[in-house]
Amino acid sequence: MTSDTKRRGRRPAGADTKSALLDAAREVFTEQGYEGATVRAIAKRAGVDPAMVNHWFGGKEGLFARAVLQLPVDPEVIVNELVSGEVDTLGERVVGRFLTVWDSTGGGQFAALIRSVAGHQMALEGLRDLFMNHIFRHVTDRVAQDNSLFRANLVASQLIGLGMVRYVAKFDPMVSTDIPTVVAAVGPTLQRYLTGSIT
Amino acid sequence: MTSDTKRRGRRPAGADTKSALLDAAREVFTEQGYEGATVRAIAKRAGVDPAMVNHWFGGKEGLFARAVLQLPVDPEVIVNELVSGEVDTLGERVVGRFLTVWDSTGGGQFAALIRSVAGHQMALEGLRDLFMNHIFRHVTDRVAQDNSLFRANLVASQLIGLGMVRYVAKFDPMVSTDIPTVVAAVGPTLQRYLTGSIT
Numbered sequence: 001m002t003s004d005t006k007r008r009g010r011r012p013a014g015a016d017t018k019s020a021l022l023d024a025a026r027e028v029f030t031e032q033g034y035e036g037a038t039v040r041a042i043a044k045r046a047g048v049d050p051a052m053v054n055h056w057f058g059g060k061e062g063l064f065a066r067a068v069l070q071l072p073v074d075p076e077v078i079v080n081e082l083v084s085g086e087v088d089t090l091g092e093r094v095v096g097r098f099l100t101v102w103d104s105t106g107g108g109q110f111a112a113l114i115r116s117v118a119g120h121q122m123a124l125e126g127l128r129d130l131f132m133n134h135i136f137r138h139v140t141d142r143v144a145q146d147n148s149l150f151r152a153n154l155v156a157s158q159l160i161g162l163g164m165v166r167y168v169a170k171f172d173p174m175v176s177t178d179i180p181t182v183v184a185a186v187g188p189t190l191q192r193y194l195t196g197s198i199t
Numbered sequence: 200m201t202s203d204t205k206r207r208g209r210r211p212a213g214a215d216t217k218s219a220l221l222d223a224a225r226e227v228f229t230e231q232g233y234e235g236a237t238v239r240a241i242a243k244r245a246g247v248d249p250a251m252v253n254h255w256f257g258g259k260e261g262l263f264a265r266a267v268l269q270l271p272v273d274p275e276v277i278v279n280e281l282v283s284g285e286v287d288t289l290g291e292r293v294v295g296r297f298l299t300v301w302d303s304t305g306g307g308q309f310a311a312l313i314r315s316v317a318g319h320q321m322a323l324e325g326l327r328d329l330f331m332n333h334i335f336r337h338v339t340d341r342v343a344q345d346n347s348l349f350r351a352n353l354v355a356s357q358l359i360g361l362g363m364v365r366y367v368a369k370f371d372p373m374v375s376t377d378i379p380t381v382v383a384a385v386g387p388t389l390q391r392y393l394t395g396s397i398t
Contacts, residue, residue, distance in 0.1 A: 111317070115317045117367070118310070118314045118318075118367060119314060124369075128370055132370060150372055150376065153370045154373075154384055156364050156368075156370060157357065157361045157364040157373070158356065158357055158388070160359075160363045160364060161358065161360020161361065162356045164356065164359045164360065164363065165356040166356075169323055169326060169327050169355075169359075171330075171331060173349055174349065177349065181398075185349070186356075188391070192388070193384070199380075199383050
């Protein structure tokens with residue numbers, strides 16, 4: 001796909017463009033690292049207009065999320081969904097959404113994400129930027145009275161750890177506990193991290 | 200060290216024995232996996248009496264913790280320390296102890312542990328057995344009124360995630376937040392998982 005794209009130069013928006021951008025992104029992020037890779041360089045490699053990156057992926061971080069981290073959802077969609085509901089059920093909705101997203105791929109994709117992040121600085125920087133700057137900071141900035149960044153870190157710690165125990169280490173009984181039971185146990189933790197007392 | 204030990208056969212207890220057991224354990228766990236490896240096989244490889252494994256490491260799981268996971272502390276010592284204090288400050292003490300243990304190695308050893316666990320089934324099984332059967336189940340069995348295993352899973356999820364964010368992904372500001380501040384934020388979560396309502 002990539003070499004074919006290179007031969008043909010710029011091409012119209014569509015499924016081929018999206019696929020070419022994903023291929024080019026994996027190459028450029030690997031070569032340049034997360035910080036070094038630019039939307040311009042990725043678009044050039046794919047032979048498409050740089051505006052297509054924003055059109056299809058909402059920017060560099062969204063492209064990284066899909067191409068390298070292979071997240072099963074668009075982070076921007078998730079953020080909008082989370083912040084549009086009641087503030088005092090936000091904790092439950094965050095953990096519920098986390099579980100439905102990753103349970104849907106049988107947990108294998110979360111395990112792959114952790115392996116990738118644990119072994120590669122580039123994936124780690126991308127995950128950190130995505131999680132902090134493009135997901136949870138948007139959430140905590142809207143609901144937290146103070147310590148927005150530290151609160152986002154706390155939320156990340158509980159969600160990442162939940163993923164580790166449920167999908168990677170597969171602790172029993174967490175690996176097979178139904179979502180409402182996990183939401184009931186973990187929701188209040190996230191609610192306190194988001195809007196409660198943490199001192 | 201290992202080949203030297205093999206030549207000389209059984210030897211008295213001491214630093215050499217301990218070191219020979221650690222070397223032999225790394226080999227046998229790698230060859231046989233966590234479940235397949237036996238104390239007897241490891242002791243034989245090291246050329247020492249199997250009783251030395253219990254003497255130095257408290258059993259197979261303790262030997263695994265030191266040889267493969269390279270935990271900076273003896274899990275049995277930690278459990279005794281945790282359960283000997285007041286029940287209503289247990290959550291704070293658990294997270295405080297977790298942070299002092301891993302901060303002491305600059306976090307690098309936790310990151311190495313996660314890389315090892317993420318990539319190897321053997322390390323993962325050993326970690327799960329250690330965490331659930333030899334650390335937290337002892338703690339939750341003594342303090343929890345119900346759901347002891349699920350509570351231990353929840354504690355594990357918050358601690359492992361905290362380690363991921365502080366030592367592996369190095370989220371700012373968590374990477375440099377002082378221990379009392381983290382304990383104040385996370386302690387109540389662990390206290391609820393251990394002794395509070397989770398339904």
